[in-house]
Amino acid sequence: MPVPPNHPVPELADVEPAAWREANRVLLAKAIGEWCFEDMLKAVHAGDGRYRVDLDSGTTYEFRATPGAFGWLRVDPESITRTATSMLGNSVAEPAWDAQRFLLESASTLGTDASTISTYFTELSATLAVDAARITHGGETVAEMRELGHSELECRMTGHNLLVANKGRIGFSATDVRQYAPESAQSLKLRWLAVHRGLAEFRGTSELSEREIIARELDEGTRTRFTKVLTDADVDPDAYVWMLVHPWQWDHAVQMLHAADVAQKRIIPLGDSPDAYLPGQSIRTMANVGTPERYDVKLPLKILNTLVWRGIPPHCTMGAPVVTQWLRGLVARDPFLTEECRTVFLGEVASVTVRHPYLSQLADTPYQHLETLGCIWRDSVSARKDPDERARTFASLLHVDSKGDAFVAELVRSSGLAPQEWLRKMFDTLLVPIMHVLYRYGVTFNPHGQNTLIGYDENDVPTRLYLKDFVDDVCVSFTDVPERGPEPDGHDHVLPRKHPSVIRQHVVDQVFVGHFRYLAPLCADQLGVPEKTFWRLVRQTILDFQKRFPELAERFAEYDLLTPEIPRYGLNRDRLVVTRYGDRALRHALYPNGTHPNPLAEEG
Known part of the structure; x- marks a missing residue:
């Protein structure tokens, strides 16, 4: 049966001004947090849980933030202020909400050019338009979303976690967005x-x-x-x-x-x-x-x-x-x-x-x-799941409704399990198959939130993993792994071959940095599971797997998930500073820029 339509994305003129400001406020906080995380901006600790970013333009943004895993700062959107020197020479601090203004004022500090900023401004504006429309409508509660099927739930998600301008869609008109974008939930004929x-x-x-x-x-x-x-x-x-x-x-x-x-x-x-x-x-x-x-x-x-x-x-x-x-x-x-x-x-x-x-x-x-x-x-x-099974994307766990309730918390409440018990089941469901394929075969996927789905039983307890999007996202180590058997290559390589440390990085970046980094504070806020406990449970899942398969000890070292430092791959930096918008013959490779401290390296 066709899916009942979600709230369609309205004309921009129908978006409420307050919703536009709120969408900006949230995206501004994300931009500050992610751009500092990728070392494009420097956050200076100002004491009492406050930080500031001094821009080359002479403007300062100050905010409250909670330090998180991998050196990330989770910025409080309501706390951001902007200070600039006025014509009279006095500095005035004012509440800040304008993400577009912040982009322009940050351009020199980010180290990019006017052409890149102008095109990126279009991507940022398009993202804000969709986010403001979503805020205007409100949307379903997480309790209502729990009853949705997989495809319907997909349409309620809000885009890529790490990328600030995650709904840029250059080439789509506003009408195209309302007709073809997932958040519009409009079914179509191909x-x-x-x-x-x-x-x-x-x-x-x-x-x-x-x-x-x-x-x-x-x-x-x-x-x-x-x-x-x-x-x-x-x-x-x-x-x-x-x-x-x-x-x-x-x-x-x-x-x-x-x-x-x-x-x-x-x-x-x-x-x-x-x-x-x-x-x-x-x-x-x-x-x-x-x-x-x-x-x-x-x-x-x-x-x-x-x-x-x-x-x-x-x-x-x-x-x-x-x-x-x-x-x-x-x-x-x-x-x-x-x-x-x-x-x-x-x-x-x-x-x-x-x-x-x-x-x-x-x-x-x-x-x-x-x-x-x-x-x-x-x-x-739909063709592969059991009749009573619910399949949901990994990304859905991060969704927060208009009332501030997290989807992960709703699933835990529905399950009747204690939060830590539910999380251990989720970690086992997600990580054990990924680790098995990584360690046993030297193979990894691109297991980000849309490519991985979790199957739940009738009580919303995680039970098994679904993986998709193989070609160009499945990578194999260039080391000899007899368990793989004959590989699907002829005269040309079908499977990308990479160093084991890069193979490992797919799991680290997509699961730990790209997903658990955001999930841990949600569990702390809404499930009462401290972040240190969250990461201890993840680490224990890895150690339990390694204990069960001691014959793979050499592989555990080769694809080390518990290393103290991991390379930093900045997706926002790649767009704004490295690749920009040049037209290329090939999709480009990402290169590391520094390192992050790995929370999984810590014991206890």
Whole structure:
């Protein structure tokens, strides 16, 4: 059944002025905290729990903050003041709430240029517009959210934790945001295309043929209707591969960049999907809400959001099914993962790759122009979960409703367990499979809040882990690991190979820095679990795993999660200072900038 719509994002004119100020106040606190965390700004302790940031512009921002894990300061949005020298020469402190003003005043201190600041200002403004709309509406309570299905709950999330401008979506208009962004929760019909085999290549796992995918995804009447479109166009239907495209992408990218192919019937539009889909937090991943047991679909969008253009590289579409096949085989031979952990790998089971016939031949073409058309079908959570099981993204634990109540606290209350007992079950559910794959196979994923889902029983107790988004996010160590067996590489590498310390960093950054850093203070505030206790429980989960598998002792040292210092990878710094907005031929690699103290290194 289609999902009842969430509150749609309103026209900006309908946003309440107080909501705009509140959205700014919260984002300003986040910007100060994250930019200090990434060492772009320096926070000076001013005594009595207060800190200040002195900017090159001559302005000072002062605030209360609570020190947290990894050297992070959790800034109190209500406490921020701004002091600037007036024309009369006296300094006046005033309550501060304007995040856009702060960005401009920080530009020189951040070490970036006017061009970057101007484009980033657009991303920041777009983020604020969505946040202010959410505050205007209020939204559901966490108790109401507990009853939502996976796809509906996805639409209530607020974006990437670490990134300040996390809903920039350059390329989307305000109307596009209201129509296609996840927070609008508007279901939509995707478009089906037929692409000539001279342009398109289908790939699937061993059990899935091209015809089986189409038979599974389209009813017989729709297949007949689409076939008639091709025969009416006087072409051979068997000469074409069928695939999905996002309606925005069809309108804004495909018909422009592939105009020659459309004009010459190498690309033929077939019609709308019979099912409705709902976008997830990544916007380009769509869940089928008309027939939930059908596949999710990952589609490219030519928009810039959270650091990169949101296309799908051809090597990803080509490699998705073979990586899925390899991972399934690895898991199937591992009774600990399959029988004890019951971990679910949501496979990317089939794909269509379409390369641009001209631009793909040009050296150093910016990648945004080469990733405009492609499709990946992925196992849906709905098809894999048990009837009474609830699956929710890891990210949902961090959600706080308009009343200030945290979703994690609501789940703990619902479970009837003591907070520390519930947290240990959650840590075991999440970390044990991730550690097992890391230590046993030298493999890691990109286990951030959207890529990892937790399955809960009828009492909201965590029971098992779901993992997704494999291609380009699954990495293997370049050391010899016999347990991996033959890997899915031919002449070209499908799996990125990295040093074990970098492999470990995926877990550290995405789980500990990118998620637990925020979850720990929520548990302290709303569950009465002190942060030191939180991190002690995480550490104990790691030590218990290591005690159970002593034969992996060398790997524990190789992929050391308890090291005293971990490299700092600054995502906001990368956008503002390192990469900026230059058009690149390849997605760039992140490089460390200093280190963080690791709270997991501390005993007791």
